[in-house]
Amino acid sequence: QKEVEQDPGPLSVPEGAIVSLNCTYSNSAFQYFMWYRQYSRKGPELLMYTYSSGNKEDGRFTAQVDKSSKYISLFIRDSQPSDSATYLCAPDLANRDDKIIFGKGTRLHILP
Amino acid sequence: EAGVAQSPRYKIIEKRQSVAFWCNPISGHATLYWYQQILGQGPKLLIQFQNNGVVDDSQLPKDRFSAERLKGVDSTLKIQPAKLEDSAVYLCASSLGQGASYEQYFGPGTRLTVT
Numbered sequence: 766q767k768e769v770e771q772d773p774g775p776l777s778v779p780e781g782a783i784v785s786l787n788c789t790y791s792n793s794a795f796q797y798f799m800w801y802r803q804y805s806r807k808g809p810e811l812l813m814y815t816y817s818s819g820n821k822e823d824g825r826f827t828a829q830v831d832k833s834s835k836y837i838s839l840f841i842r843d844s845q846p847s848d849s850a851t852y853l854c855a856p857d858l859a860n861r862d863d864k865i866i867f868g869k870g871t872r873l874h875i876l877p
Numbered sequence: 878e879a880g881v882a883q884s885p886r887y888k889i890i891e892k893r894q895s896v897a898f899w900c901n902p903i904s905g906h907a908t909l910y911w912y913q914q915i916l917g918q919g920p921k922l923l924i925q926f927q928n929n930g931v932v933d934d935s936q937l938p939k940d941r942f943s944a945e946r947l948k949g950v951d952s953t954l955k956i957q958p959a960k961l962e963d964s965a966v967y968l969c970a971s972s973l974g975q976g977a978s979y980e981q982y983f984g985p986g987t988r989l990t991v992t
Contacts, residue, residue, distance in 0.1 A: 769919075773917060797977040797978075799977070806985070806986075807985055807986075808881070808968050808970070808983025808984050808985055808986055809920065809968075809983050810982075810983065811980050811981070814977075853919050853920075855919075857977040858977075859976070859977050859978070860976065863976070863977065864922045864925065864933055865922070865977065865981070867919030867920050867921070868919050869917065869918050869919050870918075870919055
């Protein structure tokens, strides 16, 4: 089983819809959960992070972590064409010497 | 604040040739990373520097890849000789310190095609 699994998509949704992006992981020791957004021909940028289980909201974005099922979600409300990008989940052990393990990413297309 | 700079942006070489990539991190960032991102995959860490010392190079194919950060600022990544499977985007990132609590800032990457 791979450490981090994501459906690669592409996922196409109409503008204004609620988007749900998901990720599963195998290492129960992960404590820090990040979502990166990567536009075409650009490097990834940190979108949101959460520490341990629970929800975190930032504007139209909500990150949710369920450690009991090792499941990570990112919700986008009122999706915009500018949200079209690849979204990478990246859980981490939250220790100083650890390296980030990125998922493959899900390609999202928001249709105007 | 200027971001992470990388050059060249694109490079096409034949297999068995050599190639070098350059990265200039954000000023003051002590930690520098090189990632390899194959099409359809997430970035994979190749090497991590803390100032001019190597912290982690466990996933660097050392028979053909080398990297240095001599003065603790700029860094170069070299491939010699290149193989077809080295075709990928090579991303440089930097952060103020080590660990997930320090945000990594990525450059635009160098897209390498090996023919």
